[in-house]
Amino acid sequence: MTQSDSRPPVSAGPEDAATLAERVYRQIRSDIVSGELAPGFRLRLEPLRERYEVGMSPLREALARLANDTFATAIENRGYRVAELSRADLDDITGARVVVERAALAQSIELGDEAWEAEIVATHYRLTKVDARLGADDSTLLDSWEQANRAFHDALVAACPSRWLQRFRALLQDQSKRYRRVSLLESASARSVSAEHDALKEATLARAIPLALDLVEAHIRATADLIRDKLPAGSEPAD
Secondary structure: OOOOOOOOOOOOOHHHHHHHHHHHHHHHHHHHHHOOOOOOOEEOHHHHHHHHOOOHHHHHHHHHHHHHOOOEEEEOOOEEEEOOOOHHHHHHHHHHHHHHHHHHHHHHHHHOOHHHHHHHHHHHHHHHHHHHHHOOOOHHHHHHHHHHHHHHHHHHOOOOOOHHHHHHHHHHHHHHHHHHOOOHHHHHHHOOHHHHHHHHHHHHHOOOHHHHHHHHHHHHHHHHHHHHOOOOOOOOOOO
């Protein structure tokens, strides 16, 4: 065994194997969400084992979990590939996001305290700074914008106590991010995303629940509409 071969020993216990599977799951998921592993990319075991420095058993477990969470697609008797992007899948994700986001935001507004309000203001301020620079079509800011945007939207629903809503929301956020990067720069110039964020912040802090819910739904759907036009008309949902 070489120094670069960091595969776990055969005698590794169940907890060690579970930890390795969780680590590689998160690494591959992150690379899929960021687009580093492109839609349709074949997830071959040996190259992945070398890339993520993990043994076959936790790698297979991670891939099965990615398929279960629809980030990957099982190919009959031939392993896995990164799930394709499609209009049908985008529409499905968008509809689910609207339901979950509205429910989480409503609970958050009802239960949020002053610390919750302060975090919304702080994350919104940071997002406006990146928003202004993104309008200059600087693609190097995509990652910074994604982080700031997610921090703001997470702050809005941070007071929601439902762990299941939060869990589903996080999964749908990552699924949406795969699509959002398709037209992020165009979205920044085609509509005033910053103004949408401003209105959403104000409605949330004013505890205007019906208005805030309608604004967050419109915000999600407007982004999806821009992305949808970038996808091939004949795309089918990933199986």
